[in-house]
Amino acid sequence: MSGRNEEAITADVSPASTPPVLDADATALLTQPDAREQALDSRERSLKERERQSQRHAEELMDRETELEVAQSKLQRALADVASSQRQVAEADSSVEARARDVAQREVEASAGFAAKNRESLAELMKAHASLRAEVERLQADLDAARLRGIESLETRLAEERRARTAALDAELQADRTRHHVKLSAEGAAHDAALAEMRARFVEEQRAALEDLNRQRAQLQEKAAELHRGLGELRWKEEDLAGVRAGIERSIEERARDQVSSLERQLEALRDDHRRDRELVISLELQLSAAQALLARFGDNPAEIERRIAQQMQKIGALEKELLMRPSASDKELLVTLQEKERVWAAERERLVRESTQLKAEQSRWLTGVADLEQQRERREVAERRLDVLAGEMEKYRAEVDRMRALYERPEERAARVGALEEPWRTDFKRAEGAAPKELDWLNGIATACESSGMRFPKRLVHAFHTSLKAAELSPLTVLAGVSGTGKSELPRLYSRFGGLGFLSLAVQPNWDSPQSLFGFFNSVDNRFNATTVLRAMVQAQHSPDHETYKHGLADRLLLVLLDEMNLAHVEQYFSDLLSRLEQRRGESRGVTLDIDLGAGMPPYPLSLGRNVLWVGTMNEDETTKTLSDKVIDRSNLLYFPRPRTLHSRAKVTLAAESPLLAESAWREWLQLRSPFTPSELEPFRQGLEEINQRLEYVGRALGHRVWQSVEYYMANHPEVSDARARNDQEALQRTMRRAFEDQLVLKVMPKLRGIETTGESRRNCLDPIRKQLESANFGLGLSDDFEIACRVGHGAFVWNSARYLENAE
Structure with missing residues (x-):
C-alpha cells in the first residue's frame, strides 16, 4: 500500500498533472478505507470460521482420546507407548491452536494499524492535493497571460509593419511619379538608362x-518548432499519465487538441496577413503601371510622346528578345536561387x-x-478481489498439502x-526409406493426393504454406486465416498426411x-503430473529412435502441431513463453530448452525445442475471438485463404493412402540457411520495401529489420525460386522472386497496415502511394484488387482479409 501511495504522490507532483486527475486520485484514495474495512470484515469472518473448525477439531480429538482409553484397557502391554503418543498429539494440537490464535491476533493488530496509517496517508495526500491544485491553477493562469501578451505583441508588430510598408510604398509611388515626369523630357538614351534603373x-x-518573406518564414518556423515542442511535451505527459482513467485522459487530449487547433489558427491567420500584404504590393505596382501609362499617353504632346513610346517599346521588345535569347548570369543565379528556395519551402511544407x-x-x-488499459484495469480489480478470496483458502489448504506431501512423497516421485510426460504419443508410424525426393515433385504429389481426396487448394497457396514452414527460423508460427469452411484446418492435416509429417491437432x-493449458500441470490431489498430448509428442520428437531408455523416438522425423481456432483464447497468455523460446533458438547452434514445472520441490523437466517441430495455427475473426497482438503477428506468417467464387462438391469423402514419415534430413536439404542472392538481385525489392516504410512514417508505423530479413529468407527458401536457380533460368528466377516477394508483402507487410484510416491525410500520404507502388510496372504485382477491398471493408480502417491474388495467379 505504501508503494501505491508513493506512486500517487509522484504522479500528483508532476507539473503535467491537472485538477481532474488529482480529483480522481483523491476519490480513489477515499474509497480505499471502505475497501479495507470490507477486507477486515472478510478476514474476521474467516477467523471465526477457523475457530469453529478448531472447535470441531478439538471435539474430534476428544473422541479419539476416548477411543484410545478403551483401547488402552484392552492393550495393556502397549500402555506406555499409547500414553506417550497421546501426550505428543495433545501437545502438537495445543501448539497448533496457540499458533493459530497468535496468527489471528497478529492479523487483527496489523489490520487495525494499517487502517490508521491509511487514514494518515489520506490526510497527507489531501493536503498535497490542495497545494498542487493551487500550483496548477497558478501555472495555468501564468500560461494564459503569457499567451495573451504574445498574441497582443505579435498583432502590434504586424500593425506597425503594415503601416510602415504602406507609408514607404506611398512615398515611393510619389517619387516614381516625379521621376517619370523628368524622364519624359529626356531622349532615348536617357529613357534606356531610366528603364535599366x-x-x-x-x-x-x-x-x-524575399528577405521579408524569409524573415516571416523564420518566425513561422519558430512558431512551428514551439508547437512541435509543445506536442512532444504533451506526448511525454500522456505516457506519464497512462494509468489514469480513460475519461480523464480523453479530456486532457481534447484540451491539447484545442491548443493545437488554436496555434494552427494563429499560424493560418499570420499566413493570411502575409498573403494580403503581398496582394497589396501587387495592387500598388499595377496602379503605378497604370499611372505611368496615363502620363505617357496624355502628356504635353501626345503624338510625339506616343511616337517615342512606340519607338521605345520597339527597342524594349528587341532588347527583351535579345535578353531572352541570352540570359545574363545574374538572372540565371537569381532563377536558381528562387528555385532552390521553392524546393526548400515545399520540403518544409511536406515535413x-x-x-x-x-x-x-x-x-x-x-x-x-x-481503452485497452481501462479493460486491463478492470480485469486486475476482478483478479485482486478473487485473490483476496482465495488467499484464505490457500492458507487453509497449505498445511493440509504439506501433511499429505509428507505421507505420499517418495524418492521415486x-x-x-x-x-x-515421456510416454510415447504414437507408435504406429512408418518411416520412409531411400533418397530424398525433389522438392517440387514432393509438393506436386501432395496437391495430386489432395485432389484425389476431394480437396482442391491453389498451387500457389500450397507453395506459400510450405515456404512459411521452411522459414520457421525467423517466423516460427504460421497462421492461416480466412472464411470458415475454406480448408484452413484441412490443409495442414492433408499436407502432413500426404507429405509424410507427424500431425497433431489441438x-x-x-x-x-x-x-499449463498447453503442456499440462502437476495434480496435487492425485499426486501425479497430467501431461497433455502435445507435451508427450514434443518429448517423443526430441528422442532419437535408438535411444537407450526411450523407445519410438522421432528425432529423425518431422512433427506438425496445429492450434485450431487459436484465437478463441488470448494467444499471448498460453503461447508467449514458447514463442519467446523459439525466437531465442534463431541462429543458435546449442540446444534451447523450455522448463516444465513438475510440482513444488521438484526440479523442472528441460524440454528440448528441436527444429523438427513445426507450429501452425488457424483463426477466425468474429465476436467470440481475440485479435492477435503485434508480438505474435511480427513473429508469424499470416496467410489468408481466398473466398471461393465457385463452390465445389465432394462426392465421396475418402482420403488417399497416408505416406510414410519423411526423413528430417530431406527437409534440411531443402532449406537455404544462407541467402544465395547477389546485392543487385535484391536491390529492387529492398528499395520497394524501404519506400513502403517511408510512407508508413506518415501514420506512425514502421517496418523493422526483422521484416526485411524474413522477406529475404522466405524468397531464398521458396521452392520455385530454388528450382529456377538450379536450372540457371534467369527469366524464371526474376518471375519467381517477384512472386515470392508478393507473398511476403501479404504475409508480413499488409498486417502492419491494419487499422490505418482510409480517408484524409492517411490515405493521401500513405495508402495511395503504397497502392501506386504495388501497381508499378517495376514489380508486376497483382495485389490491387485485394488492396482496394482492404480499404473498403474496414469501415474507415484498413483491414486486409482477402486473397484474390491467389486466384489471379491460378
Missing part, C-alpha cells in the same frame, strides 16, 4: 520582399504535413491503448512424474490462460 530597382524590391499526420496517428494509437479452448 527601373529594372534594377524592381530586382532590389523583389530581393527585399509539417508529415508531422501533423504522425501526431494524428499517435493520438489514435494512444486512445486505443487507453520425480521418476514417476517424468514417466507421465482444439484451443476459451479458458486457456497459461502455458
